[in-house]
Amino acid sequence: MDWHQLWVIISAPDNVPIVGLIPLLCFYIYLAWKQAKGNDDLIAELEADPAMAKTHHRKTWPFKPGWQKEVHVWPFLLRIEFLAAIIITIILMVWSITLNAPLEEPANPNLTMNPSKAPWYFLGLQEMLVYFDPWIAGVVMPTLIIVGLMIIPYVDTNPLGSGYYTWKQRKFAISTFLFGFIVLWISMIIIGTFIRGPGWQWFWPGQTWDHNRQIYEVNRDLPDLFGIASNAGKMIFGALVVGGYFVLGGLGVYSLFRRYMAKDFKRMSLVQFSMTQVFLLIMLALPLKMILRLAWHIKYVWITPWFNV
Amino acid sequence: MPEENGNGGANGNGGANGNGSANGNGKERVGLLQRVKAGVQADVQALKTDIPTKAKEQMDGLKDPTKTQVYTSIFRHKHDDTPRNRALGILSNVFLHLHPAKINRDAVRYSYTWGMGGITFYLFIVLTFTGALLMFYYHPTKVQAFRDVLYLEHDVPFGKLLRNMHRWAAHLMVIGVWLHMFRVFLTGSYKKPREFNWNVGVILLVLTLLLSFTGYLLPDDQLGFWAVTVGTNMARATPGLGNEGPFGPQMGMTPYNDVRFGLLGGSIVDANALLRSYIWHCIGIPIVASIFMIVHFWRVRKDGGISGPAPVMLEAEGDKPRR
């Protein structure tokens, strides 16, 4: 266990935000979960008792008849905002006094930094470079993330759970978002920050960074496993595999929706449903490709003269 | 009052007259002198009463500063604690009227919004302020950029603090935006009628990341140089538009005319790239982001304020139109 190495990584000034992000996320997930549970319990209670549902004010917080439904922004909101501003300023001041922003040697195109890392908030994409070609990891994926986020309000037709925390009423939406945000984005950033060392190789926390370590991995392509040698064959085979994934996966998503989310499925238009299918399958493809690489050393699935997937 | 003062002056005149006859000659001049003297004495007398009265009036006026002309010209209404005035305090202020006068009693609970949108906005203001101060010391040229940062760190009073605050506020802002998006999702706040504002938010998210990224290169050190090199190398692989991307060569892309060249103003990260990131970082993106923030806040109001905490809905009510 090389504590020094661990400390060097954790205390690197630009890594401190991520060290802070982890407990922050845990706290806010807990806060959201606590409120979701409260609301779900209330919902269950009201579902069971229609008479109560008619009169109840439907929040977990107390409300008595005669209380005003609204409060003045001044002072009740503004004081919180001013307080928040002061607290943030203090945190920022203390942080800036105790920790210096990094400044390396002057830029030198002839001296490559190793590892040369993108800013931490892009490390998820850089991590994807291990598994995908740059045009996918660097261009297609960011585009898909942005488009994917943008279509969320238009494909989520579930009218429940608008304006309050809940889990039971939005299980699918919330688990999908958590998968994308926590598993695919945050955890890749954590890997990129704390695990990846020189040569973008995997170093467990506490393992010394060895700048001379070489790993000989013989990567194969999926068509090779099936003994397909000709270029045309590889192209057709890859297209079939990728196409097959989307067709079969699409069917799978359909059968799941029809069975377990019948109400949502009924509400969705064809476009809404197919968009959901496509984006779900693309999201799921990332860990699949990672497993292919890690378990079977497979580099490409689909090889064409113009691009490889 | 003026009449009385006049009489007092006349008495004083009599006394002066006596002095004049003792001298005997120059009666005309003495007369003038006397008249001046008398006038001055009258003024002094008047002063003794005028000024204290005025001073008293002034002091009385200060006891209630809200009645002064300066005050009433600035504040357009009273501030004694009535519901009307509390509302007016918000509505008649150009900055605060972003808020409604009253809000849902539970919406002020920190546990609902986590305050993250507001904190992100505050950090943006801090960044604008510290950024403008940094601009006084920074030249976006290969010769000066790195030295300017050294100068800031070692010679400019509070320069190091300034740079640190700008850097850490930027990181906090990225975290703030993510957490804000996370809570907006978890509260289902993107649902009708807030779909559009969610999209404005997504654009703000992208702009926030781009602001951070363009700033990264500016110190012109190894860290920024290689991060931007790694980042823009990906642009090389843009399908159709990058010289190494799928169908790029077929579209006639070379290292000297593809998107990466356009982003960097050259085929390597050099002086032009520095200037370009500087302009995007200090002028282009902040202006665009400000415009989108204005729209974002406007839409929060127009969409009916914060989405909740709303009364919970039951399964059976899902298919009925709401409100």
Ligand code: HEM
């Ligand atoms: C520069 C970045 C941003 C700033 C300064 C900002 C600011 C704010 C503020 C002050 C609010 C009021 C409620 C609150 O504080 O939670 C708000 C609400 C909202 N924001 Fe943002 N935001 C930003 C980015 C985003 C992003 C990335 C998204 C989503 C992708 C988003 C979506 C929304 C939505 C849908 C609302 C309405 C929420 C509700 O009614 O409960 N915003 N934003």
